[in-house]
Amino acid sequence: GQSLIDFAKEHPDIVLDIHLDDRFVDLVEEGFDLAVRISRLENSSLIARRLAPFSVRLCASPDLIAKHGMPMRPQDLARIPCIIDTNGRWLTNWPFKGDAGDTMSVSVSGPIEVNSPMTARAAAVAGLGFTMLPDFIAIPEIESGRLVTALDDRLLSGSGIFAVYPHRRYLPAKVRVFVDFLVQWFKTRESA
Template identity: 40%
Template sequence: MQIDLNRLTVFAAVVEAGGFTAAAERLGLAKSQVSQQVARLEAELGVALFTRSTRRVAVTEAGETLYADSMPLLGGLQDALARVSGGRLEGRLRITAGQAYSDALLGGLLAQFAALHPGLELELIASDSSLDLLAEGIDLAIRGGMLRDSSLKAVRLDSFAQLAVAAPALLERIGTPAEPAALDGQPWVALTVLASPLSWTFSHRDGRRVAIRGRAAMRVNSASVARECARAAIGCAVLPDFMARDDLAGGRLVRLLPEWELPLAGTHAVWPAARYLPTKVRVLIEFLRQRLAPAPE
């Protein structure tokens, strides 16, 4: 039996994207072409790889087996071709990250990566929502904080400090706290993508630890909006250091309790556990790890 490997690639795209329309967009093909390639593959194998209805497309048991067994082999072939061609990366690569992180760091890094690999078509989706990677056909997500979705694989890219901040106008109303306990019950901007957006534990360099709980003056699901609310003196907020840096330097925000620290947070590269990790994704992850690694002292 001779199988066209291009059909396997199309089949994998449908599995990963969760449907023919999304796979067609990802591959840059017409939906009819994708359907034809999958139908021919099914005819050659003599099995149904998908069940189709007007509402959804589901992978059959045979389809799951084919995907699991063939993707490492197909990926290895793609790796071999990339090595023979001098490491040239081609195709489309879709990445998602939060708006603030994209603006502050990731956008510039992806521009450098694109210059190194002109054969790639990069697409950055800046969104503070946790998008469904499979449904949206996204190859890689960059997410901060604790990861709660066990269906995803992740690797840590870097760490960043979390800073408690407030606008000068707010401090005029509530006073500048000298101890963490003074923040208990004060108005806070709660970032709802966090597990406990109002509960924070401060650590002092002398070993003391103090837990506080704020009062939600406003709840938002975007770190960028939380920063805007903090600037407007709606409440105190906890922001990543890379987001707060310019506002602290410009006096729009003030760091609270500078002798106390909040736990470090991490930035992770995330992808679906069921998906074979293509060479282009692995190369991007390694590029980001190198660029985001702290400079030697």
């Protein structure tokens, strides 16, 4: 959100029509110039430019860990309360690196389902369970000590935040300016 506000300040001549939506939009069909997505890309007719790396953290409050113990293996989460983000990619099957370096998933459940990572974070801070959070959402609470991470070495990485736009030979200048801006914006925050 902040990146959009910074861009609007720098480019008062470009009108931003922003749709914050967790569903997967069809850019061409719905007439959007650009989307920012967190995922690997399936559709080859779209151009994607990687803006920043993206990783997740498995977190819970110190109180919850004191009560249920720190999970030593992903399988331990099956018996510990977890917070399900219904907008997340994994729902109740959370992926991890297996013992042999392969990918495995653990079926989790818990007392609360939410539909945004911010709400999942608030629920985790309140001690309701473990949750998977994007690192940039988790970090402030980890630094403040309100959340603790677990199983860091078993989490899958390698995803990214992408600017995605329809394949057009002549990319509108406004879109190019915006993509370049986002690339720089994320870069300055990574080094911060």
